[in-house]
Amino acid sequence: MTAEPRHPAHRPGRSARIEAEAAAWQVRIEGGPLDAGAGRALAIWLAGDPAAAEALADAEATWRELGRVAPPPAANDAAPWIGRRRLLGGLAAGLVLAAGLGAYGLGDPVTALIADYRTGPGERRSVRLPDGGQAELDSGTALALRYDGKRRAVELLAGEALFTAAPAAAAGGRPFLVRAAGGEAEALGTRFLVSLGAAATTVTVLEHRVAVSAPAAGGAAPRVVLAEGERVAYSAAVGLGPVARVTPDAVAPWREGRLVFDDVPLAEAVATLDRHRRDRILLLDPALAGRRVSGVFEIARLDGALEIIAAELDARRLALPPFATLLY
Known part of the structure; x- marks a missing residue:
């Protein structure tokens, strides 16, 4: 079931910037009375854009809407209003962050700074790597190049990418590696997919073989060689998981x-x-x-x-x- 706020936080033609600023002001207002300096700053902000007052009113309406969907306080909560205020403040702060980053399609600013290639929401991109290989980036994906005289390494910072590795012989014998979340996939063939998830990183081989290593909780770094059509997941908590078979239709839909x-x-x-x-x-x-x-x-x-x-x-x-x- 979908509920719609009575006063939308977003109106066509109104900039995402002014809406993000209005949301930030609403969070600050709900945090307690504004001091004299903050009050003057709010007045200057309201006077600086004809859309500011309406945007702030809509942000307040959104806050009230959050109050209607927030779960009630527990029966033994000694200070239910304080708990509720903190909950709503956390939700609103999350919305401000989503507005400030998501509305502009920027994602994590640190990732944006260090990535050599990246895609925004709803964007897919194919890039040619310096050695002639190729990487197909899914939406919300970021890669950083770590090439040097000994290896051709790519770090997957976010998202999912399909790699077609250039032969090592054409690159002076340097291996091609993809690093993600502390693990490493070394191409022993050509095409493989690496997906960086919230709970685990997954490597899937489409052609030939790939060697995957990941440190386990005890510090060791076991290694497994995947054949075509095989997949393995790893995480810092459990290390390498079991190898599983996959069908081509299930890879990078x-x-x-x-x-x-x-x-x-x-x-x-x-x-x-x-x-x-x-x-x-x-x-x-x-x-x-x-x-x-x-x-x-x-x-x-x-x-x-x-x-x-x-x-x-x-x-x-x-x-x-x-x-x-x-x-x-």
């Missing part, structure tokens, strides 16, 4: 304009959806994060996908464009 979720936690699906959307999806109910979802969705119609997922989980959905969509 975003190249065909689709997202495929096969019995994955909602938190993982949300992380993927967020890379393809300009606003952010916020889970207000922590119990929703572990619920399992499945489905095949067209990237061009992801609002419909979110509506279907919410209905299947019997969750409510509140759209607050351009900031976020809340699930609770």
